[in-house]
Amino acid sequence: MTLINISSPHVASDGDAGSMMRLVLLATLPGLLMLTYWFGWGSLINIIWAVLLALVFETLSLLLRGRPVGFYLKDYSAVLTGVLLGLALPPLAPWWVTLVGVGFAIIIAKHFFGGLGHNPFNPAMVGYVVLLISFPVEMTSWVAPRDLVDGQPALLSFSESFFQIFPVLTQPLVDGYTMATALDLFKQHQGDLIHQSVGVRAAFGYFGAAGWEWVNLGYLVGGLFLLYRRVFTWHAPLGMLGALLLLSLIFHGLLNIDSIGSPLFHWFSGATMLGAFFIITDPVTSATSLKGRLLYGIAIGSLIFVIRSWGNYPDAVAFSVLLMNFAAPFLDYYTQPRSFGQAAIYARKEKD
Amino acid sequence: MLNNLFNRLRGGIHPPDQKQMSAEQPITLMPFADRLILPLSQHIGTPAHPVVKVGDKVLGGQLLAEPDGHFSLPVHAPTSGVVIAFEDHRVPHPSNLTAPCLILAVDGDHLTLEQEGFDNFEQVSKQELLNKIRGCGIAGMGGAGFPTDAKLKPRSNKAIETLIINGMECEPYITADDRLMREHADDVVTGARILAYLLDYPKRCVIAVEDNKPEAVAMLRLAAAGSQVEVAEFPTKYPSGSEKQLIQLVTGKKLPTGKLPSDIGVMVQNITTTVGVYRAIIQGKPMGARVTTVTGKAIARPGNYKVLMGTPVAHLLKETGYDESKSSRLILGGPMMGFTITDAQVPIIKTSNCVLAPSLEEFPDPPVPQACIRCGKCAQVCPMQLLPQQLYWYARSRDQEKLQRYHLFDCIECGSCAYACTSNIPLVHYFRAAKGDIRTRQQQQQAAASAKLRHEKRVARKEALQAERDAKRKPRPKPDQAMDKNTEPGKIIASTTETIES
Numbered sequence A: 001m002t003l004i005n006i007s008s009p010h011v012a013s014d015g016d017a018g019s020m021m022r023l024v025l026l027a028t029l030p031g032l033l034m035l036t037y038w039f040g041w042g043s044l045i046n047i048i049w050a051v052l053l054a055l056v057f058e059t060l061s062l063l064l065r066g067r068p069v070g071f072y073l074k075d076y077s078a079v080l081t082g083v084l085l086g087l088a089l090p091p092l093a094p095w096w097v098t099l100v101g102v103g104f105a106i107i108i109a110k111h112f113f114g115g116l117g118h119n120p121f122n123p124a125m126v127g128y129v130v131l132l133i134s135f136p137v138e139m140t141s142w143v144a145p146r147d148l149v150d151g152q153p154a155l156l157s158f159s160e161s162f163f164q165i166f167p168v169l170t171q172p173l174v175d176g177y178t179m180a181t182a183l184d185l186f187k188q189h190q191g192d193l194i195h196q197s198v199g200v201r202a203a204f205g206y207f208g209a210a211g212w213e214w215v216n217l218g219y220l221v222g223g224l225f226l227l228y229r230r231v232f233t234w235h236a237p238l239g240m241l242g243a244l245l246l247l248s249l250i251f252h253g254l255l256n257i258d259s260i261g262s263p264l265f266h267w268f269s270g271a272t273m274l275g276a277f278f279i280i281t282d283p284v285t286s287a288t289s290l291k292g293r294l295l296y297g298i299a300i301g302s303l304i305f306v307i308r309s310w311g312n313y314p315d316a317v318a319f320s321v322l323l324m325n326f327a328a329p330f331l332d333y334y335t336q337p338r339s340f341g342q343a344a345i346y347a348r349k350e351k352d
Numbered sequence B: 001m002l003n004n005l006f007n008r009l010r011g012g013i014h015p016p017d018q019k020q021m022s023a024e025q026p027i028t029l030m031p032f033a034d035r036l037i038l039p040l041s042q043h044i045g046t047p048a049h050p051v052v053k054v055g056d057k058v059l060g061g062q063l064l065a066e067p068d069g070h071f072s073l074p075v076h077a078p079t080s081g082v083v084i085a086f087e088d089h090r091v092p093h094p095s096n097l098t099a100p101c102l103i104l105a106v107d108g109d110h111l112t113l114e115q116e117g118f119d120n121f122e123q124v125s126k127q128e129l130l131n132k133i134r135g136c137g138i139a140g141m142g143g144a145g146f147p148t149d150a151k152l153k154p155r156s157n158k159a160i161e162t163l164i165i166n167g168m169e170c171e172p173y174i175t176a177d178d179r180l181m182r183e184h185a186d187d188v189v190t191g192a193r194i195l196a197y198l199l200d201y202p203k204r205c206v207i208a209v210e211d212n213k214p215e216a217v218a219m220l221r222l223a224a225a226g227s228q229v230e231v232a233e234f235p236t237k238y239p240s241g242s243e244k245q246l247i248q249l250v251t252g253k254k255l256p257t258g259k260l261p262s263d264i265g266v267m268v269q270n271i272t273t274t275v276g277v278y279r280a281i282i283q284g285k286p287m288g289a290r291v292t293t294v295t296g297k298a299i300a301r302p303g304n305y306k307v308l309m310g311t312p313v314a315h316l317l318k319e320t321g322y323d324e325s326k327s328s329r330l331i332l333g334g335p336m337m338g339f340t341i342t343d344a345q346v347p348i349i350k351t352s353n354c355v356l357a358p359s360l361e362e363f364p365d366p367p368v369p370q371a372c373i374r375c376g377k378c379a380q381v382c383p384m385q386l387l388p389q390q391l392y393w394y395a396r397s398r399d400q401e402k403l404q405r406y407h408l409f410d411c412i413e414c415g416s417c418a419y420a421c422t423s424n425i426p427l428v429h430y431f432r433a434a435k436g437d438i439r440t441r442q443q444q445q446q447a448a449a450s451a452k453l454r455h456e457k458r459v460a461r462k463e464a465l466q467a468e469r470d471a472k473r474k475p476r477p478k479p480d481q482a483m484d485k486n487t488e489p490g491k492i493i494a495s496t497t498e499t500i501e502s
């Protein structure tokens, strides 16, 4: 008789960490599609390269740490880190940029801290920030979105993109394909009425930044899908987007400061939606209580707004996320829900 | 209805309920086993004292063992037969405990003692009814097996305002209470009325049923028509049948940690217990049998069986067509809170509501847990609003102080968190182990403290003796000094026992 001792409960819901990560991967597709449409093949090549690197680094780290490789690769967390970093990198970033970024993300940000579940900082964002600080030129050279300016050469073909990233046989192509993004311009033209500056208008699209608005829309669609599938709760995304909306409404709409973008501009430029639905929803590095997550989102949204408007960097998602990763345990500590039949912890402590 | 909206249960899960396998099977009598194994303490409290000896022929309903102490209950013969042994035997318990048992060889004649109940219970004094309930060995059939008469004597002065009969049966697979309510709705309602009488007619007397049992609700409503007893339906959600959650659903009150339901004027009784009370009072019958659901895909004829107390689980399995080769494990109770047994010879006792024999496809071996990714799913489903991910973290680092700060002892071990966990971590297993560790440490500390007390007492006694001798030797003693030393530790001992008992 097969009488074994197993602890209750004896049933479990379907799925595991791996299936959750796979859903997230799936949900990045609309955004990736838009990136590829507007900015060419570069992002796709970057992502494949980043995933390969992530798998190699993950395997190496696991081997070094003496962990079962196959088992941990199945959680797909390394793949996801690769994809997210790949999405965030400029489409024609040279191969070694990706290599350094992924290396930092997987080896330092993840395994140095003890692997999945123990990393206090979002690995992809650590990789991104390290790159932004180390290679500012490469990291801010974004391809111009398609059809933006009349007479502009078409987007690079797949092989052209490939050799731009891996300049093995040929020299990198001459510049001229990259341009400042709307957020960069926004920074450079602070104080001007930027919407009227000649030659700048082009970088702005219908409601956000040209091209970017569609990419952001893609992430939004993917994010809503994940919300629908209950991969995460609405708290953090709503907090972040809400804070951005509110602050830009106040400064742009109410105080009429024209150098600060409109709410739509903030929502649909740069990495806003990628951040709101794919970065700050990373469970490991965010707050875990619901109230904590809401605050976490609000804080990140506010930081993004502040850095975008008055800081030195054009976009701010990565910095804001890392800052708040740091604060997440405190948020959790102070937002511990009152458990059934208990007085709130801090209330009781005050009484003590 | 509006009430229900506000008292919504927070957290909770919707596991597949799998009740269809057995829900439509009417209660049928399980053929008697050859041997019954009757634990002398199948409830909390000290074992009962046997009043028969090996070789005695006994009748069904005859007293076999007398209670010893307040929380002890009598044991009766479920049917006629011969007492063949008193021995230690495995009993249903998560840690495979053995306990003193009486072994009865069943003769199959099923001769029973004439028994008398009360026709009109409202004319009988409460004490007499309580004595009868006690005499029939009725215990809480839901969980711990607490003697029902003791529960009915509220310890605080507060009057019971709400009596809740728990017909939720929220655990998947189990349908024993469902069938009892459908087939014996009158008995349930009468039992509820008896309980209401014993509790001085609470303002409300509610039979609470999950809305996945419409037939039971209909039958109960029919039976309760014209009486004070209400039948209330609640949305199906696990674990809404858990005591604290149920109290909140019905009354809107959250039972504060460390309080008993009676402290807030509520009492919850189980369906089987209620029917047991009915049988004891109206028919005068002790608990000789109970309805047990035998189900799972390794069982050929799943259903609800009236099983004699003490019937070995193996006998149930044999009679229901258990297929050993298919079975992945044997569970007593439901899939969420039941425990596995490794010895099918354990007997059915008053709290055995289900024997679950799932197949391997149904309950495959548990997957290897992955790392906790702090997704918070566990916290979202915890009906006690705990943070299982934090508890898990501290359980692994054995941080007992933090565990208590995060209210480990409020965990009702319902299993919702482990069910929902993204990384398949057996969270409840960790929590149980951590609770055990903390209890052990507290016991050790207590033991150390009382050893110290004993030592101090001995020293004091010696000194007192010495003082006495000195006093005899010397004409001018100092008795008050000696007295002081003598009484001081004694006082401490008295106060410690007090705190332990209260």
Ligand code: SF4
Residues within 6 Å of the ligand: B381, B382, B383, B384, B385, B386, B388, B410, B411, B412, B413, B414, B415, B416, B417, B418, B427, B428, B431
């Ligand atoms: S087992 Fe404990 S921690 Fe887990 S959901 Fe139930 S009450 Fe909460």
Ligand code: SF4
Residues within 6 Å of the ligand: B371, B372, B373, B374, B375, B376, B377, B378, B379, B388, B389, B392, B420, B421, B422, B423, B424, B425, B427
């Ligand atoms: S559900 Fe599991 S993986 Fe998610 S936070 Fe809870 S324990 Fe961790």
